[in-house]
Amino acid sequence: KAGVTQTPRYLIKTRGQQVTLSCSPISGHRSVSWYQQTPGQGLQFLFEYFSETQRNKGNFPGRFSGRQFSNSRSEMNVSTLELGDSALYLCASSVRLQGTEAFFGQGTRLTVV
């Protein structure tokens, strides 16, 4: 069974640009969550999707957004990039919305210059 696939693996963007990251969950998993990992703040929850609806959102500015498609694939978008957005962005998928473990992808390393 294929794991969680995140694309691209690496990205370099300039301040002010926008970026879109993609996540394909494990087949049959309907819940997708996103996390930001930085050396200073650690692993922080961004948002969570289930059945194409955002179910939960972390404490991030509105520049961070996401969506989920009918096939459970998810994208997250960051607009007006700032240097502080440089991070490893991790996607996790779960079978259902509660009471189950989350499986993580390899992440997308975003560098903002």
Added chain:
Amino acid sequence: AQSVTQPDIHITVSEGASLELRCNYSYGATPYLFWYVQSPGQGLQLLLKYFSGDTLVQGIKGFEAEFKRSQSSFNLRKPSVHWSDAAEYFCAVGARDGATNKLIFGTGTLLAVQP
């Protein structure tokens, strides 16, 4: 506030020695409990989880963890460490109530293994 504490930022052990990584949590009720491992530049791999039942849980790669309700702890152990265990380890909690898989992570413990 909900939080997870991993008091040891960095630990060095010799290959073949035993290992215990500490994790304490602050939560309204007993949460779901997880340990993940991360190699440099990689994603998180689930080592083990506690949902209910036996408080001593077995995971992959020879790891185990014990849930102690009275101490709000979920410490990770391994009887004999291998060089390939060098990585960063994260303890995480998830809510039992509410429809969410949101995890709250500790700050991680970086494990180095000496030959």
